[in-house]
Amino acid sequence: MASSSRSAHQEQDATSSAPPAGHGAAHAPETHALRALGSASTDASAALARRMAMNPTDLAAMSHIAYAADPLGPRELSSRLGITPAAMTDVVDRLEAAGHLLRERDTNDRRRVRLLATESANEEVRRELRELLDMLDAITDDFTPTERAAIQRYLAAATDAYRRYAENPEPNP
Amino acid sequence: MASSSRSAHQEQDATSSAPPAGHGAAHAPETHALRALGSASTDASAALARRMAMNPTDLAAMSHIAYAADPLGPRELSSRLGITPAAMTDVVDRLEAAGHLLRERDTNDRRRVRLLATESANEEVRRELRELLDMLDAITDDFTPTERAAIQRYLAAATDAYRRYAENPEPNP
DNA sequence: GTCATATGTTTAGGTAGTCGAAATACTTCG
DNA sequence: CGAAGTATTTCGACTACCTAAACATATGAC
Numbered sequence: 001m002a003s004s005s006r007s008a009h010q011e012q013d014a015t016s017s018a019p020p021a022g023h024g025a026a027h028a029p030e031t032h033a034l035r036a037l038g039s040a041s042t043d044a045s046a047a048l049a050r051r052m053a054m055n056p057t058d059l060a061a062m063s064h065i066a067y068a069a070d071p072l073g074p075r076e077l078s079s080r081l082g083i084t085p086a087a088m089t090d091v092v093d094r095l096e097a098a099g100h101l102l103r104e105r106d107t108n109d110r111r112r113v114r115l116l117a118t119e120s121a122n123e124e125v126r127r128e129l130r131e132l133l134d135m136l137d138a139i140t141d142d143f144t145p146t147e148r149a150a151i152q153r154y155l156a157a158a159t160d161a162y163r164r165y166a167e168n169p170e171p172n173p
Numbered sequence: 174m175a176s177s178s179r180s181a182h183q184e185q186d187a188t189s190s191a192p193p194a195g196h197g198a199a200h201a202p203e204t205h206a207l208r209a210l211g212s213a214s215t216d217a218s219a220a221l222a223r224r225m226a227m228n229p230t231d232l233a234a235m236s237h238i239a240y241a242a243d244p245l246g247p248r249e250l251s252s253r254l255g256i257t258p259a260a261m262t263d264v265v266d267r268l269e270a271a272g273h274l275l276r277e278r279d280t281n282d283r284r285r286v287r288l289l290a291t292e293s294a295n296e297e298v299r300r301e302l303r304e305l306l307d308m309l310d311a312i313t314d315d316f317t318p319t320e321r322a323a324i325q326r327y328l329a330a331a332t333d334a335y336r337r338y339a340e341n342p343e344p345n346p
Numbered sequence: 347g348t349c350a351t352a353t354g355t356t357t358a359g360g361t362a363g364t365c366g367a368a369a370t371a372c373t374t375c376g
Numbered sequence: 377c378g379a380a381g382t383a384t385t386t387c388g389a390c391t392a393c394c395t396a397a398a399c400a401t402a403t404g405a406c
Contacts, residue, residue, distance in 0.1 A: 040335035
């Protein structure tokens with residue numbers, strides 16, 4: 001990935017990229033909306049990373065750390081982010097160098113390293129994220145409780161569909 | 174990007190990564206659902222790319238081409254994907270070498286190159302994508318027309334919020 | 347206690363996708 | 377025709393990531 005300097009603000013995402021062009025597609029409006037949403041969500045993530053002058057992976061790591069109940073280690077984080085532990089070392093190196101993070105050996109199990117966000121970094125991540133999350137929260141004001149129940153049910157079902165698709169083994173031999 | 178061989182199936186996404194851990198967050202359930210959805214959607218995209226043995230960028234390019242009404246050129250595609258024209262040349266090189274794509278000089282404006290997907294590639298992309306999209310379509314069966322209207326309204330609003338956030342200039346000096 | 351095995355982290359070396367800047371090819375307009 | 381503009385590619389560099397192997401510590405068997 002080209003560090004924190006993407007020139008354009010768009011992001012590539014195959015499940016939410018192309019508009020349907022008369023090709024007999026005819027999918028549900030919700031389905032199209034979902035693809036647009038995915039694309040916008042990815043863009044927002046990239047924008048957030050840009051604002052904080054980090055690459056997306058590093059920001060995702062900070063985000064996990066900022067909201068984790070107990071201190072995480074590189075291994076746990078690497079599996080959450082879907083990268084190898086080796087790559088995680090680089091991420092932590094970068095974040096530590098930038099002053100966002102501290103490595104601390106676990107005293108009980110000295111194999112382990114605990115990653116502690118500096119207070120300023122924690123606050124910055126939470127503050128930036130909150131701006132976005134508050135915008136999303138505000139949307140719900142326009143809906144009745146009944147509607148909100150349906151929306152929540154739909155979002156859960158869509159998430160589940162994506163997950164099922166992602167976790168399925170290749171269906172074609 | 175590490176070509177088409179990501180080992181884990183998770184993807185990093187700062188807007189949809191960490192669960193809230195007692196930190197006074199208290200955002201709307203829809204907001205949390207939205208973050209989970211974003212994460213799942215990114216994962217599904219990566220899974221799709223893996224299935225088709227392409228990296229995400231290349232697949233996104235094919236997806237645009239497959240659904241475009243008129244043949245696209247490298248410049249247009251690069252701006253849609255958010256990469257530079259130089260990077261686009263590599264993408265097209267890869268796709269052409271893999272037999273998914275043909276370069277064809279435009280006869281009217283000979284500066285332009287038109288990117289034509291081979292019929293087999295077009296079919297493969299549409300087939301794989303349809304599997305996912307059909308799953309998403311099926312979800313709507315469980316909702317009444319009224320509920321669906323609310324859902325669509327919500328999805329549009331959320332997309333808009335993400336877009337506004339993504340396109341905003343840095344709010345903090 | 348010591349050895350074998352397992353787990354967490356880092357190091358070393360290599361690959362691939364992207365970038366910025368310059369070169370090339372063509373078009374359009376004065 | 378020449379100048380300026382646009383589309384694409386080439387070139388050299390950077391960096392995030394990977395695999396494999398090394399290192400450090402823990403745990404359990406004997």
